[in-house]
Amino acid sequence: MVKNNFLKYLNKGDSRTVRAKKNIILSFFLKGISILISLQIVPITIHYVNPTRYGVWLTLSSLVSWFSFFDIGLTHGFRNRFAESKALGDVEGAKIYVSTTYVALFIVFVIFISLILILNTFLNWSDLLNIDQGYSEELNHVFFIVAFCFGVNIVASVFTTMLVADQRPAIASFIQVMGQFVSFVTIYVLTKLTVGNLSSLALTFSGIPVLILVISSIVLYKTQYKIYAPQLKFVRFSYLKNILGLGGQFFFIITSMLFIFQLMNIIISRVQGPEVVTQYNLAYRFFNVLLMVVVIVLNPFWSAFTEAYAKRDYNWMRSVRKKLELLGVLSIPLLGIMILTSSFFYEIWLGSLIEIPFGLTVSVAVYILFQIFGNIYMYMINGTGKVRIQLIVYIVFAIISYPIMTFMCEKWGVMGILVLPTLVYIIQGVVGCMQLNRLINNRAIGIWNK
Template identity: 40%
Template sequence: MTGFVSKVFSKILRFINRGHQRSVKAKKNIIASFLIKGISILIGFYMVPLTIGYVQKEQYGIWLTISSVVAWFAFLDIGLGHGLRNKLSEAIAKGEWKKAKIYVSTTYVILGIIFLLIFALFFVVEPWLNWQTILNTQSVEQGELRLVAITTFLFFCVNFVLRLIDSIFYAFQRPAFKGFINLMSNVLTLSIIIILTHTTEGNLLYLALTLGISPMVVLFAVSLFMFNSEFKSIAPSIKYVKRSYFNDLISLGVRFFLVNISVVIIFATDNMIITQLFGPSEVPAYSIAHKYFGLITVGFSFILVPMWSAYTEAYVKNDIDWVLSVVNKLKKAWMVLVVIAIILLAISKPFFKLWVPEIDVPWLLSVMMCIYVIVLSWGNIFVNFVNGVGKIRLQMIVGIIGTIVNIPLSYFFGEILGLGSAGVIGASIVSIAYGPVLAPIQFKKIIKGTASGIWNS
């Protein structure tokens, strides 16, 4: 038995260490990400019923809605996170370490200023907002909702700046480190919620504080450690902040910024739309289905995420054969993913009853969510490459169109046709047409060198 295990282990090691250095690094990160994220997913699944038990169903729906609304402000980074990822990847590929340090320093300072101003503006405007109307609820007092909203927004701003360390890990083709940060945040969050359930009554503000403080502590500690060790050569410094490099970052960042706006509106408005059309009590069912079938996109992202910066490096070095080889393997992986998605759909009903018996997830919602993750994953194979090489103008334009039609379609499918929350996700499927339809065409054009005009900008 020991000999058999040893042989299997040896074959796994040979597989991991076989191939191009870029592929070897990607495989190591993919495996590490699966292990780390697997634990995070288990924690996340356990945390949902625990959290619902602590604050009850409607309050949990309220917090989900507030956090999704706050997430809309992610686009106000004007694409600097993605811009840093691509520009830093290029600098690393060329060995330009001083330029890399300038990019990192400039991005931290600019993003810090942006989110400081955003929070100041929010603090001024917030007293004029009626949160009970916005969230369509009377079960929680306006004063408590205000505190929850301010707390959630404050930690969002701080954590968004701290999360630039994720872009740096991506640029170094080490996405597993981001997974480690999320795992540590989830462990700390779970620990605090367990303590709260035993020491306090359900409190929405305590939940908001917990879900804000936990990632902040972990992100700050990891950033401090990395910038004083392995990333010391590119650690942010005021001396290396250069306005001229900001133009370099912003030219690419603005395009990512517009893409992010469309992504945020298409993906993050679903909770708000459901709240307004059907009430906050319907949000948990949508969230449960999204988390369950999201296992597909999360699992596939383990493979895709390391490739973004790897594509950047390969494109800079004109290594087209490697790109084609990777994309062909990803297509095969997607076919396996489709089978897994169908299996998850088949067992979804009994699984939901076992996992969260107090939440009824409609069968139609499960079917639409299954279709959604399959379509999204297919498109992401090609979108990832397009993002990596920075040819995102077409994606930007189609994304804006998708943004415009998403909310009217959600209303039409959900309310007029009576499909409920399933209609809302149906609108999202239509709105993400760029990925599954146009991105494969653009990919072929870029690879063959025939891309021109909007396809190559």
């Protein structure tokens, strides 16, 4: 009976809702595996390279990860345009968007790697991160390895973006989990056979997932997604205007978000030291489990909103909005439970490796709470492509973020630095709620409709 009721619930609703529910459930299962792997991999990695080197690794990899978003917004613009073409039955248009995006991002990759080679010649990472000069040469090698892998990922990620645009994020999650699992096995073997080395760590965590993604793309383009497989004869650079019109706004939004959020590791490392970077990231990783659950639910609804908005299905959009807002409300008591049990969890997870202050735990939990509410509205609005207000909010905060967060970190440590990004998500949530209300009631005019 339980099985029958579950299947009845799973298949209840229109095709868009059923597809979303199936992907959410499968994604939950895969994300559970991903969380278990990520929890196990942290203490193993810290043992492998020690807490200080791990903090350096977190700082450097977060800095390099900025570059993975420097695709001029092409993947985000592509996601909406592909979903729109598919919703309207334009198979050839969808294939043109796939082929054109791959070629455009390959050109970006070549330019990106050329700049990295030049930049890496002049950078002194020890001075930049305020750490011992003995790390400098090693970090130059690590920087190039990670940057190269992120560059390849810029191109390869077109495939996972297409999967998400096709409202099948579970397949993209499976590919990610496979890369994560192989990385976990590799780092475990390295701890048994080699001495801690940041270059090996970089190859393991950056190179292996990209390799798995490339192999998966080739296999699925030859089978299930053969109809959309990229071909040079379908490249139309004139289509870039449609992608970049929306994608350009996403580019500036994401770039601004990077300045606000990813800059935190750099500031913490310079002001408080790499060990504190480790403390913050471990606390964030603990509460990020709940955020990942929320994102699993939100992910298929981005492209579902693209389809619904293209077909003017406002009733469905209003219904889904209420359910997703309830998801945000339910996260409040769950975060409270996580705060109360955090010390117990840290003890089991990390033992005596790292001590995380309770004040930092509470601050990160509050930050995650408003990040959840901000994302709920951001995902739905992103599906409609009306992102001009987001653009303004994030650019304004990006301009003022560095001096304010540096001052707050010097005064009140990590808890101080979290004030500004938390405020950003509060504003995102409030403004996003107002804009979404106008969009789904077909009353958006002016900047609310751009």
